[in-house]
Amino acid sequence: MKSKFGYNISLRLVPSLLSFIIRVWFFTCRVIVHGQEYKDRTVTGENTVVASFWHYSFLYTLYHNRKEKTVAMVSGSKDGEYLSRLLEKLGVKTVRGSRNKGGISALKGLIRSMRDGYNAALVADGSQGPARIVQPGAILLASRAGVPVLPMLWSANRYIRIHSWDTTAIPYPFSKVEFFYGEPLDVPPKIKAEEIEKYRFILEERLNALYKEAWQLQDKIEH
DSSP, rough: HHHHHHHHHHHHHHHHHHHHHHHHHTTSSSEEOOOOHHHHSSSSOOOEEEEEEEEGGGGHHHHHHTOOOOOEEEEESSHHEEEEEEEEHTEEEEEESSSSHHHHHHHHHHHHHHHHTTTEEEEEETTOOTTTOOOOOHHHHHHTTTTTEEEEEESSSSSSESSSSTTTTEOEEEEEEEEOOOOOOOOTTTTTTTHHHHHHHHHHHHHHHHHHHHTTTTTTTOO
């Protein structure tokens, strides 16, 4: 009982506190946007996209897109509940699920939100990796929703790395963030199983090329 009570209290307090810290923290960063023409070409009027990015970059990427009417898929785990509430407080709508649990239901939820004008945000390498290997979710979603996939990621001159499978990165306060939009990927409607690998590989190549370009600006290639 005490454990459940403590969990419920922390669910109310932790996301609110983190939301405040993140807003102040990231507000201090100076952002330079690259590839704005790709975004302007795809996110116009009622047109929406599937935003695809590597897991290491998820926190700042979602913060950057918080004003774009975005819906993100978040793990259905207990830890995912904290992230879901945090993102909601930052202005990002969420649906729950992962490729191992509730994935199909979550994809349907994303499609419903996209019909209401939301851009879907889907981590390209999934919630468990392997890092920088594209999972098929973004390709399937784009095909079913009839929208392009828009690659995006960022690098920074100063940042914190967390020792996890994806080496999650967070820009330092007052750092310079280089935010990149990549060439959109058009996916055929009602894509066949044999075509998924083709488009998955193209997306992986584009994201990794963007990754290399972004981190070369910082005179390094992150691994």
